[in-house]
Amino acid sequence: MKNIQSARGTRDILPEDQVYWDFLSNVIEKKVSAFGFDKITLPIFEDSSIFTRAIGNTTDIVEKELFGLSRLSNLVKDDEDKAQLALRPEGTAGAVRAYLEHGMASWTQPVRLWYQGPMFRYERPQKGRYREFRQLGVELIGEGSPASDALVILLLWEILVDLGLKDKVIIDINSLGDKNCRARIKQTLTQYFTKFKKNLCTDCQRRLETNPLRLLDCKEASCQPIKAGAPQIVDLLDDECKQHFQSVLEYLDELNIPYDLNRYLVRGLDYYTRTAFEVREIGDNRRQSSLGGGGRYDELIGFYSQKETPAVGFALGLDRLIDLIKTNNIKLPSPKKPDVCIIQIGDIARRFALCLVQEITRAGYNVVTTPGKDSLKGQMRVANKAQAKVALIIGQKEALDKSVIIKDLEDGSQETITQKNLIKRLKEKLSE
Ligand code: HAM
Numbered sequence: 001m002k003n004i005q006s007a008r009g010t011r012d013i014l015p016e017d018q019v020y021w022d023f024l025s026n027v028i029e030k031k032v033s034a035f036g037f038d039k040i041t042l043p044i045f046e047d048s049s050i051f052t053r054a055i056g057n058t059t060d061i062v063e064k065e066l067f068g069l070s071r072l073s074n075l076v077k078d079d080e081d082k083a084q085l086a087l088r089p090e091g092t093a094g095a096v097r098a099y100l101e102h103g104m105a106s107w108t109q110p111v112r113l114w115y116q117g118p119m120f121r122y123e124r125p126q127k128g129r130y131r132e133f134r135q136l137g138v139e140l141i142g143e144g145s146p147a148s149d150a151l152v153i154l155l156l157w158e159i160l161v162d163l164g165l166k167d168k169v170i171i172d173i174n175s176l177g178d179k180n181c182r183a184r185i186k187q188t189l190t191q192y193f194t195k196f197k198k199n200l201c202t203d204c205q206r207r208l209e210t211n212p213l214r215l216l217d218c219k220e221a222s223c224q225p226i227k228a229g230a231p232q233i234v235d236l237l238d239d240e241c242k243q244h245f246q247s248v249l250e251y252l253d254e255l256n257i258p259y260d261l262n263r264y265l266v267r268g269l270d271y272y273t274r275t276a277f278e279v280r281e282i283g284d285n286r287r288q289s290s291l292g293g294g295g296r297y298d299e300l301i302g303f304y305s306q307k308e309t310p311a312v313g314f315a316l317g318l319d320r321l322i323d324l325i326k327t328n329n330i331k332l333p334s335p336k337k338p339d340v341c342i343i344q345i346g347d348i349a350r351r352f353a354l355c356l357v358q359e360i361t362r363a364g365y366n367v368v369t370t371p372g373k374d375s376l377k378g379q380m381r382v383a384n385k386a387q388a389k390v391a392l393i394i395g396q397k398e399a400l401d402k403s404v405i406i407k408d409l410e411d412g413s414q415e416t417i418t419q420k421n422l423i424k425r426l427k428e429k430l431s432e
Helices: 015-034 048-055 060-065 092-101 146-162 182-194 202-210 212-217 221-228 239-254 300-305 318-327 347-362 376-386 396-401 419-431
Strands: 045-047 085-087 111-120 132-141 169-175 259-261 273-281 292-296 311-317 340-344 367-369 390-394 403-408 414-418
Touching: 015 111, 015 132, 015 146, 015 318, 045 048, 045 092, 048 060, 048 085, 048 092, 048 300, 092 111, 092 132, 092 300, 092 311, 132 146, 132 318, 146 169, 146 239, 146 273, 146 292, 146 311, 169 239, 182 202, 182 212, 202 212, 212 221, 239 259, 239 273, 273 311, 311 318, 340 347, 340 376, 347 367, 347 390, 347 396, 347 419, 367 376, 376 390, 390 396, 390 419, 396 403, 403 419, 414 419
Parallel strands: 169 259, 340 367, 340 390
Antiparallel strands: 045 085, 111 132, 132 311, 169 273, 273 292, 292 311, 390 403, 403 414
């Protein structure tokens, strides 16, 4: 066979794994609705400037990881086709675009949005790091109080609790300051790190010019001793940012949400102001292995619309959460088994069987059937494997009489029933 496989960094989620995804989706949908968030479905691709302007030109996501889109045709001439389109690497930029495009500023504030779906980053694939991965994202737009930071962190935490992960994870939290103190923070860090420039890794040397905050995030061994002596952002915050951060932490204490003050946390997207946080597995300090992350981005919407609009949100990496659920053997609710398995013998029976599939599924029951198989043995094997509660057996005689044999696969008893009375009898049997 020719070598045929999925593109690097992408994967199929096979039927046997859907049970994890269904579990995750159910928990998420229940929790976000309980917290009053409304679902928004955003496009998978946008004009690339939507991402570059929001996330920041000097971030890894924009510099190295954006997937551009082009039509595979050398006849493309019109302007629309020449526009730079990119696959979304995250959801916040698109959510903000949608907020502005649809005049959500005139809705009752804050606007609470959530979304779920695939994101794309051109990364070096490895376990837990994919080029196509899935996120749940939550954005609360139009509210600047520390209580709204606490509310979204509470939502994040409650999702983790319902997933059975509360003893496995911890929230790292920091404050990054805002436009009033950011310049001072950058200047102080630049002054400090410049003294050690020669000894910094090449990434840090470059970032010293473009984004000195990111030096705090470096995991290179050679940079660690230098980082250890660096000024701390929290000490450089102005009074308002300090007060805001203090209040957020007090709310988290009140809610018993476990967190670590992580003075090195800066996040890989440029739009954050004030509160920034990440979820990680307890004991896991690897680079780029966070299970989720978020924070406040009070300056992003004003950047497009001149109207200051504070906002806060987070995204959870669903692929990584599922890996964690699996490695911790978290018990999932059992998947629903089929109610009925239909077994037919012969051509006339096959036709009758298909009519019964229609009738039984319309009555709201799950059916498993293998109309392509002829042997009774083979079909019984399918019925037993599927663990259906009852089998309906149709031979030539039953098909002509418009009747079926109902076999109870739990106690082995069987009876013959007419098609007219089938649904009523099934209802009785399946509620036993
Ligand atoms: P982020 O930290 O870039 O934040 O991504 C959130 C989560 O997505 C990460 O913590 C991680 O679990 C997952 N993730 C990221 N890249 C990959 C990858 N290559 N493979 C697997 N999982 C990955 C954001 O995206 C922000 N939009 C979050 C946010 C919302 N901030 C405010 N609102």
